Amino acid sequence: MKLNIGVIKGDGIGPEIVTEAMKVLDRTGEVYGFQCSYEQLLMGGASIDVHGIPLTDETIERAKASDAVLMGSIGGDTNTSPWYKLEPSKRPEAGLLKIRKELGLFANLRPAVLYEELSGACPLKEEITAGGFDMMIMRELTGGLYFGERKTVEENGIRTAYDSLTYNENEIRRIAVKAFDIARKRRHKVISVDKANVLDSSRLWRKVVEEVAKDYPDVTLEHMLVDNCAMQLVKNPKQFDVLLTENMFGDILSDEASMVTGSIGMLASASLNETKFGLYEPSGGSAPDIAGKGIANPIATILSAAMMLRYSFDQDDAADAIEAAVSQVLKDGYRTGDIMSDGCTKVNTAQMGDLICERIH
Numbered sequence: 001m002k003l004n005i006g007v008i009k010g011d012g013i014g015p016e017i018v019t020e021a022m023k024v025l026d027r028t029g030e031v032y033g034f035q036c037s038y039e040q041l042l043m044g045g046a047s048i049d050v051h052g053i054p055l056t057d058e059t060i061e062r063a064k065a066s067d068a069v070l071m072g073s074i075g076g077d078t079n080t081s082p083w084y085k086l087e088p089s090k091r092p093e094a095g096l097l098k099i100r101k102e103l104g105l106f107a108n109l110r111p112a113v114l115y116e117e118l119s120g121a122c123p124l125k126e127e128i129t130a131g132g133f134d135m136m137i138m139r140e141l142t143g144g145l146y147f148g149e150r151k152t153v154e155e156n157g158i159r160t161a162y163d164s165l166t167y168n169e170n171e172i173r174r175i176a177v178k179a180f181d182i183a184r185k186r187r188h189k190v191i192s193v194d195k196a197n198v199l200d201s202s203r204l205w206r207k208v209v210e211e212v213a214k215d216y217p218d219v220t221l222e223h224m225l226v227d228n229c230a231m232q233l234v235k236n237p238k239q240f241d242v243l244l245t246e247n248m249f250g251d252i253l254s255d256e257a258s259m260v261t262g263s264i265g266m267l268a269s270a271s272l273n274e275t276k277f278g279l280y281e282p283s284g285g286s287a288p289d290i291a292g293k294g295i296a297n298p299i300a301t302i303l304s305a306a307m308m309l310r311y312s313f314d315q316d317d318a319a320d321a322i323e324a325a326v327s328q329v330l331k332d333g334y335r336t337g338d339i340m341s342d343g344c345t346k347v348n349t350a351q352m353g354d355l356i357c358e359r360i361h
């Protein structure tokens, strides 16, 4: 089996961490009987340097022609990089927004996993985190408040601003279906977050999610108000499997959930459209402060590659093997600088990639 993967190495630490993820994909392919074919694509600062713009139409077409895209982070030092002297529509991040739109990526997945070995980095009490936790935040990415009509008016000398939060049932249904599908690949539980005691958009959200749930009798559905959810994430994070939410709630809750895991270098992410296509990338940025030093943590990108195998290619066993290898490397005491602790062995980016490859069975 051949997997056609578009690769955007990106800027800063991007090329270093994506190289390690490709190494792990190749090793996993040898064991699980698939072959990865990579098409290198330019985006962000790397594209500005060559084409003068962060994303060309040709790159969009080539990304669409691949089965999935693996991406490092893009962007540079926003204070010193010449990319940030360009007008906003020509800066690296504009490429990111455009590719998400062009590829119709409406579902954002961010796993928040606390590995027992890294529990020292978690700001929560030990009795709450003992045994670790593992949740998947599923955030709607293209609707809601961030995309609604907005305006600021001045009447009688008083400025008033409006932002509208709109969802139609189709937008809710397609993200709910994704959430239930993904719950079936996990622990069969969806907690849907809303503010149905106040907002009409949330009441519709809840109704449509319940309609979708009827097609998934093997998946448990619970509803949770967003304010309660913010508390529950720090009080009892173990209760969450798939957490389904609209755009703005998801923006806030996914940052909260990821911070309780302790390290940005461990956080994978995926954005999906209605097909099996997805864009897979680490949650962190391009870390210009450590770029080129070979010390970045490649695990978030490697775990993003595992998500790609699971969600775009249905290679669940291969994805499990990568996740198990990451867990084993941590158990064996290897750490990059960002997650280093006493008694562990410090390794660089490439060594971490090699150690994970050695543990793929």
Ligand code: NAD
Binding pocket: 013, 017, 072, 073, 074, 075, 076, 077, 078, 093, 096, 264, 265, 281, 283, 284, 285, 286, 287, 288, 289, 290, 295, 296, 297, 298, 300, 338
């Ligand atoms: P950042 O995530 O790049 O860095 C924050 C801190 O985390 C830094 O100290 C960095 O060294 C560290 N860090 C991040 N990833 C790491 C890794 N894998 N291993 C070890 N340490 C890691 O955030 P920032 O400094 O605010 O942004 C830098 C650039 O990245 C900006 O241009 C920003 O716009 C861009 N950015 C891009 C994306 C993306 O591509 N999706 C996301 C966020 C930020």
